[in-house]
């Protein structure tokens with residue numbers, strides 16, 4: 044039998060399609076302003092670097108479950124910042140959250156015949172995770188549209204990448220009730236939960252107002268990449284139903300999916316300190332305000348975008364790729380909405396993770 048490569052199950056990596064526009068933008072005499080990927084650009088806070096360095100002498104294998112100190116930092120942060128109370132059996136560090144998103148269906152034992160539902164406009168890795176497991180990904184926002192298909196795992200993502208939309212408590216309660224009736228696991232990707240700008244503050248699926256105090260069947264995914272500029276460290280965690288988390292831990296122990304000890308130390312330091320995160324948030328707020336004003340001043344419409352690190356923008360004269368080209372000609376690179384699902388065909392995602400200087404350059408070009 045001939046081997047069937049795993050890549051046959053996966054879509055082409057969408058970012059390659061942006062390369063020609065990156066070249067156009069890079070030709071701008073004042074250089075490119077890259078607002079496409081959304082990677083942090085500000086320094087790693089000194090206290091977190093010190094925690095990493097202090098733990099550099101780590102010759103032994105780290106604990107897959109994380110050190111007791113890290114578990115305490117995770118449960119403490121959830122309680123303090125988000126009003127969520129979880130026992131330590133309900134938390135588990137992961138090697139960034141993309142890794143967990145991509146492997147969760149496999150780690151939960153899903154496979155052919157199982158359906159994984161994710162939002163219509165979504166971070167592409169939910170779909171990839173289903174495909175890696177051999178399960179079937181389905182993009183659907185409305186629960187009623189799902190019909191009788193035997194759903195095993197449902198992803199929600201509030202605040203959303205790419206739209207910045209926030210799901211309120213009543214919406215999340217409906218999702219939880221629907222899932223409980225059917226024995227479906229809900230995985231809530233909450234990696235932008237701290238980054239609310241307008242309207243109601245984003246709420247965790249684990250919050251008692253949503254979960255009624257029971258975390259059965261619920262998992263929340265959190266990341267330190269954006270909150271603490273630790274994307275390069277690969278630092279994240281999952282929290283929720285202790286039975287599910289312990290099952291994930293057992294499988295991950297066998298598979299060697301372990302956060303390195305120095306990164307565990309840096310994570311603990313990051314979660315114990317709110318000051319650096321608040322400072323970083325204010326930095327993003329200022330960049331968001333400037334870009335938003337410049338875009339609307341230049342005739343762009345901003346939809347959703349109440350939270351998260353992106354502006355979901357559209358222009359009456361362009362579809363998504365036309366808008367990408369229009370901005371690339373001004374030296375600004377953004378992501379076409381289509382990368383996140385067919386419903387994104389009219390919009391672009393504008394990240395505000397560039398330096399103040401680059402944001403200033405974009406603002407000047409949009410206002411010219």
Ligand SMILES: Cc1ncc(COP(=O)(O)O)c(C=O)c1O
Pocket residue numbers: 081138139140141142144166200203204232234265266267268274278279
């Ligand atoms: C919605 C969402 N989930 C997960 C991730 C992965 O983040 P990380 O792997 O850096 O924790 C991202 C990254 O941008 C994201 O936008």
